[in-house]
Amino acid sequence: MSGPSGTQEYSGVIPGGYAYYVPFEIVPPIYNGATYTAQVTACLVVNNAITPDCVSGSANYVEEDHPPATIVGTPYIVNSNNQEVTALPSNNTYRLVVSIENTGYISYTYTVEVSDSAGLISAQPMQVTVPAQGEATINVPIYVKPSNNPISDTITVSVYGDGYLDNSASIGINVLPSRPGPFTIVSVSTTILHEGEQNVITITLQNTGYTASNIEVTAVSNIASNVYAVPSTTQVDSGGDLTVTLYLTPTTAGNGVITLGLTYSWPFGSGVFIDTFKINVTVLTQLTVNLVSVDGTPVNALASINGQETNSLWVTPGTYVISVPGTVSISNDEQYVFDYWSNGYGTSTTITVNVNGPTTLTAYYIKEYYVSITDPVTGKSVSGWFNKGSTVNLPSIPPSISYNNGSRLVFQGWSCGYPASTTVITVNSPINCMAQWVMQYQVIVEDVISGLGSSTTITEGTYWVDKGGSFSINALNYKPNNSNPIIPLAYSHAVIQTSTGSSTTSSSVVSLSSINGPTTIELVWNYNLVNVIGLGAGVALLGLGIAYRDKVRYVTTMIIRRATTMVRRGGSEPGTAVRGVAEDGTRVYAQSSEELPVRPIEEGTRVRQEGTVVRSGESTVVRTNEEKEDAESSGQQKEETKDKG
Structure with a gap:
């Protein structure tokens, strides 16, 4: 001491x-x-x-x-602004102010040490010399370590002399995060955008510091004139997430940058904090390939863009190879055929296109229909694919084909509805046509006149009837023309001749239900001798006796008024001929004992006709105008005969 x-x-x-x-x-x-x-x-x-x-x-x-020392008062902490603080944002350096009194009688150098309960304070020991019976103040630098959360802490100041603790003092502090934020990007929903469309990007940010308040966001970009940024909240606690939604419509394709600005503050100061983020994006532009017909109808087919089958693709600016199918089948008889590209890209199905922005190409197609027109009879045909609206010349088909055996084929038209007269058609749909023919068989109607020692056959009509068709006649409508001679004709029966046989019917009405081959109907007529009327029955004969001796024949002229049969009048020498003139002017010829049938050319007529055909034996005589005059003169001869009688 x-x-x-x-x-x-x-x-x-x-x-x-x-x-x-x-x-x-x-x-x-x-x-x-x-x-x-x-x-x-x-x-x-x-x-x-x-x-x-x-x-x-x-x-x-x-x-x-050593002289003992004591801490005078309570130590305190000041910030860089020399303000006394007890809330210490972390990751900052402060000054701890300590006053020490030397109670001894000699000057002495003491050691000051600082510690804390949370382990967030870092400070180096410092020495201070205090005069005897005096005081000294020391500023101890302390560093507050980073903290993501607020923590209550206690700082202890200790004064040592010669290694011995002389005195200590404690103060309470609050260690705060160093600042609100900074925020870091956790995720970005997309960095691929579409040009010309509104795109939405969702960005998630995390607050790595203290609570951030009064949050505001802004965004700009070189690929869009306006970018709207909307934060999910205006305050985010430490460690919390902030969602920012961006709305933008890019106007430029290619690579771009979106700059996001985040402004916020915190409760422990008036400072404003700003975080800036740059987000790299790629803006795609749309490449569209439309396939349509020349009339605007969509063609159901895919194009190829750089080998990828699609009609629309979002692409980066560059060069692309585009192909379309040359033919698009709709069905077996409908198809589309590529014609040309829009925008002047020509007529090749594969083109190369430079794309710098929204690009739409149109491949135009022509619709085609398959046409098949055949005639199995003549072998003529037209077939192939034809453009919609084009015309096709039909094969030239004869109206009929005759087989010279009582049968023929008649061209009826086309199975697709075109009549036989059609030569050119317009293609507006698939066409599958065959020529339509019908087999027809010849039906011949003949009058067979028998009696008086001979038989005469007259063809009354030739008809063509479809195969399987029906045919019906009334024999009385086919009565021979010489029905008014002296000896009348009477209907007997009908004979029906076919390739398979014959049949007979006595009915005057002949009906055939099905014609399946060439057919002949013979209407058989017989002379009725019972009705022969003599000279007194009103037959006026004017005998013009032109007699020739030896080889000169006799010719007798008769006026036949009502009878249906006549007989020869005159000499019995060989070669004698009888000439009769019926009341209707018909002239007939006959050899001895022959029946003299008279037949008008037209059914049911009994008038004078030029070229009336009759039979004389096996020969046919045609009545001429000169003979008509002879018939007229016979009337005069009749009067003369009466006078002579």
Whole structure:
């Protein structure tokens, strides 16, 4: 222990005297902190002589090896603005202000150390020299380590002398995150955008710092004139997520950048924090290939864009090879055939196109129909694919083909509805046509006149009847033309001759239900001798006796009024001929004993006709105009005969 030299009067009043002390020194070894008792005896000195009048006392003391120090007041922390703070944003450096008093009698250098309970404070030990019985203030730099969350902490300041703790003091602080944010990008929903369409991008950001408040977002881009940014909230806690939705319509294809700005603040200061993000994007443009017919009808087929079968593709600017099918089948008889490209790209099905923005190409097709027109009879045909609206010349088909055996084929038209007269058709749909023929068989109607020793056959009509068709006649409508001779004709029966046989019917109405081959209908007529009327029955004969001897024949002319049969009148010499003129002017010839049939050319007529055909034996005689005159003169001969009679 040491004290000031000499005698010192201590403050205070001691009744009856003074207090003195005597300096003394504690010599090593020093047991710092050990407690001792000092014994003091004071004797009265008179005339420099110590008297036995003494008193004694003692005092306890602690042995120390340095002057003790104490912390004056409470340490405190100031920021860079020299402001006292207790809320300390992390990741920052502050000053810890400590005042130390030296209570000893000599100047001494002390060591100051700082620690905290959360382990977030970092500070180096510092030394400070304090004069005896004086004070000194020290600024200890402290660094607050980063923290993502607010933490309550306690800082302890300790003052050491010669390695011994003299004094300590504690202060409470709040360690804060270093700042709100910064935010980091967690995810971006897409970086591939479509030109000319509104695109939506969702960006997720995480707050890595303290709570961020008053959040605002902005966005700009070099590929869109306007970018609208909408935050999901205006405040995000530490570690929380912020969702920002971007709306933009790119106007330029290619690579681009979106710059996102994030502005926010926090409750522990007036500072504004800004985070900036750059998002690289690629803007695609649309390449469309339309396949349509020339009349605008869509063609159901796919194009190929750089080998990918599609009619529309979002692409980056560049060069692309586009192909379309040359033929698109709709059915077995309908198809589309490529014709040409729009935009002047020509007529090849494969083209190369430079794409820098939205591009639409149109491949035009012509619709074709398959046409098959055949005639199996003549072997003629037309077939192939024809453009819609084009014309086709039909094969030239004869109206009929005769087989010269009582049968023929007659061209009826086409199975697709075109009549036989059609030569050119327009193709507006698939056409599958065959020539339509019908087999016809010849039906011949003949009058067979028999009796008086001979038989005469007269063809009354030739008809063509479709195979399987029916045929019906009334025989009375085919009565021979010589129905008014002296001896009348009577219908007997009909004989039906076919390739398979014959049949007979006595009915005057002959009906055939199905014609399946050439057919002859013979209408048999017989002379009715019962009705022969003699000269007294009103037959006036004017005999023109032109007699020729030997080889000259007799010719007898008769006027036939009502009878249906006549007999020869005149000489019986060979070669004698009888000539009769019917009342209607028809002239007939006959050899002896022959029947003299008279047939008008037209059914049911009994008038004078030029070229009336009759038969004389096996020969045919045609009545001429000259013979008509002879018939007229016969009337005069009749009158003359009456006169002679």
